[in-house]
Amino acid sequence: MSKIKKGDIKKVVLAYSGGLDTSIILKWLQTEYGAEVVTFTADLGQSTIEGGAELEEAKRKAENLGIKEIYIEDVRDEFIRDFVFPMFRANAVYEGVYLLGTSIARPLISKRLIEIAEETGADAIAHGATGKGNDQVRFELAAYALNPDIKVIAPWREWEFKSRTDLMNFAETHQIQIAKDKRNEAPFSVDANLLHSSSEGKVLEDPAVEAPEYVYMRTIDPQDAPDEPTMVKIGFEGGDPVSIDGKKMGPADLFGKLNQLGHDNGIGRLDLVENRFVGMKSRGVYETPGGTILLTAHRAIESITLDRGAGHLKDELMPRYAELIYNGFWFSPERDMLQAAIDASQTHVEGEVTLKLYKGNVIVVARDSAKSLYSEALVTFEDDAGAYDQEDAHGFIQLNALRLRTLAARNRKS
Template sequence: MVKKEKVVLAYSGGLDTSIIIPWLKDNYGDLDIIACCVNVGQEDDMGQVREKAISSGASKVYVENVVNEFVEDYVYKGLKANASYECKYLLGTAYARPLIAKKLVEVAHKEGAKYIAHGCTGKGNDQVRLETAIASIDPTIEIIAPWRIWNITSREEAIDYAMSKNINLNGISKEKIYSRDQNILHISHEGGMLENPANEADFDEILVMSNTVEKAPDIGEYIEIEFKEGIPVKLNGKKLNGEKMLAALNKIGGIHGIGVIDLLENRLVGMKSRGIYETPGGTILIEAHKYLESFVLEKETAHFKDIIGQKYAELVYNAMWFSGLKDAFDAFVDSTQKNVTGTVKLKLYKGNVKFAGMVSQNALYNEEISSFSTGDLYDQKDASGFINLYSLPYKIQALNKLNNTGEKAIEINYSFKE
C-alpha cells in the first residue's frame, strides 16, 4: 500500500477552514489531512473544534495552546515599540500569524508533512504573512491555498458549499456574515454591511469583547499598571504573566468600551479595506506605556523611537516578522526600555483612557526644575545666553533678508581670492 502524503491544515473551525477539509478530500483524495488549531486566545471550545475537524474528515487534530507565548514573545515586543499601523491598528492579527506559522511548521516536521494548507483569501494580508513566515522557517514546505484555486468566489457561496457537505456553521448565515478573527489581543470584524463605507457600523450587533460607549458605566474606574523595563508585570499590585494580564485588562477595558475603532486601512496587497477592531486590553497597555516613556526617556531617544515605532508597525503588518531589519529594531527598542520601569495610574471612562498619575525612580521630570519657581538646578537668567545662541541662525537669515531688500543693516562682504 502506497503511503499517503500529508498536509497540515491551519484549522480554526470557522467557515473557511471548515469547508477546506471536504474540499481537499474532493480534490486531493490522496492526501492525509491533519488539522492544526493554534490557540492564541480565541474564545472557542477546543473540544468542539477538535470534534468538528474529525467529523469533517481530518485524520488527526493538534491543538497547540500558545496564549502566553503569544503575549510575551510577540505582543509585548510590539508594545515596547508602541507599534500601531496607520496610528490606529494595534496589529492583533499580524502578531499572531508568524507564531501560527511557526507551530504549523513544527507539526509538519513532526508528521513528516510535505504540505501546509490555509484558509486565507486571495485578497487578504494573512496569506502573505503565513506563507512568508513559513518560507522563513522552512522554504521546502509547499503551500496549498484553496481560496486561490477553487471556484468559490464569496462567503455566500462558501456557506452553500458547507451546507452541501453538512458542515455545522455555528450560527454563521448569509444574514450574519461578518468575517471575524479573534485572539487574546483583539477581535476583528470585516465583511457584510461594513464593505460599504457609507454605512455606519451597528456596534450593538457587531461588538463581542466590548460595551458600546453608550452602554459603558457612567462612573469611571481607576487602575494601576506596573512596568519593569517596558514589560507590564503587575495590575493593581498583583503580579500577572502576559496571558493573565491581557485577559484581566480585556475584561476591565471591555466594560468601559475601550479600544474600539472603525478603520479604513491600506492593505499589504494593494487595496483598501474596512474593519472594526476591538482591542481593549492592548489599548490600555500601549497608552500606559507611552505615558511612562514620556516620563523616563530623554527627548531625542523618544522622538527617534516614535519613527522606529511607526516603521516597526509597518514591518509587522507587511509580513516581515522574521526579517533582519525587525531584529535590529528589536535590539534598539530593548536598549531604550532599560529605564522604562515604574507605575502608571489610569482612569477608564466611556471609551477613554485618562492619565491619572505615575511614579518612577528613573523619571527625568524634576519638579524643582520644571516648576515656575527658581531653584538651585536652574537659573532662569541662563536662558538669555541660550536664546542668543539658539536664535543666531535665524538672526543671520533675517539680516540677509534686510540686506537683499535694500534695508542695509550690516555689512558682510565675501569675495573670491585672486
C-alpha cells in the same frame, strides 16, 4: 518558486479554525491533493471569549472528517509574551490608530505550522486566507522565513469555487456540517484573539454607513458605561506590564484583566478604513480594549523614564516597525534590528501608572518610578536653590537663532 504538483504532496498541515471555510478546505485537500491532513488550531484567546466551545468544536469536526493528527494548543502566554509585548514596547500603531491585533497573531501561527510540519514529516502547510487579503501574505512570508523549502497551499487562490453557493454545495456533497445560519451569508466576518477582535465585510463594506451596534462584541457602548470612573494601577518592568493594582500576573491573565476593564468601560473601539498591503482600501471595525489601556499606560511610564533623544527616535522608528508587522515581515532582519533598538531603550522603563477609565476614555492621572528622569528641582516655579541657571538660556537661544538670523538678514536685503 515553481507551481506545486498535486502528486508531490503527501501530507499537509492545515491552519484549522473549525469554521465552514477551513472545514471545506480540509476536505478539498483530501479530495484534490489526495493528501493526509494534519490540523493545527491555535488557542490565541478565542477560548476565553467563547468559553472553550470553539476549540472543542474544531476538534470534533476534524475527527468527523477522519483526521488522526489533531493539534490544539494553548499559546496565549507565548502570544502575549513573545509577540504582543515586544510590539507594545514600540508603541506600534499602523496608520496612526490600528493596534495590529490580527497582524501580530499570524507569525505565531505560521511558526507552529512549520514546527508541526517538521514533527509530522509533512510536505506542505495550508491556510484559509483569501487572495484579496493581507493574511495570505503574513502567513506565507513568515513560513518561508522559517523554512525556505516549505510548500504552501492557498486554496482560495487555486480552487474553482466562485460563490458561497458553490462552497455550500461542496459541503453538502461531502457531508460537511453546515450551521443553520450559514445557509444565509454571515453579516460580517470576524477574527478574534486575546488582543482584539476584528469585523469586516458585508454590512461593513460601505464606509459611509455607521456600523450597527451588534457588530461590537468585546466592549459595551461607551454611553452605557458606568457614570463613575474606574481607577487602575499598572506596574511595569523592562517596558512590559507585570502587575495590576499591585498584583503580579502572567502575560495572558494580565491581558485578560485589562480586556475586562476595557470592556466594562467601553474602551478600545475603532472604525477604520485602512490601506491593505495588497493594494486596496478596506473598512474594518476593531475592538482592542486591553491594548488601548496598555498603550496609554506604556507611553505614560516612558514619559518619565525615557531620555528625550531615545524617546523621539523610537517615535520616528515606530511607523516603519508597525508597517513591517502589518505587511508580514515579523521574521525579517530589519524587524529584528528595530526590535533590538527598541528593547535597549526599555531597560529603565519601570514603575507604576495610575489610570482613570471613563466612558471610552483612558486618562493618565499619575506615574511614578524609581528610575524617573523627572526632576522637581529643575522644573519648579519656586526657588530651585541653584539647580538651573536661567541666564544659561540666553546663550542657548543665541546659538540656535544664529542661522535663523542669518537667513532673515539675507531675505530682508532681497
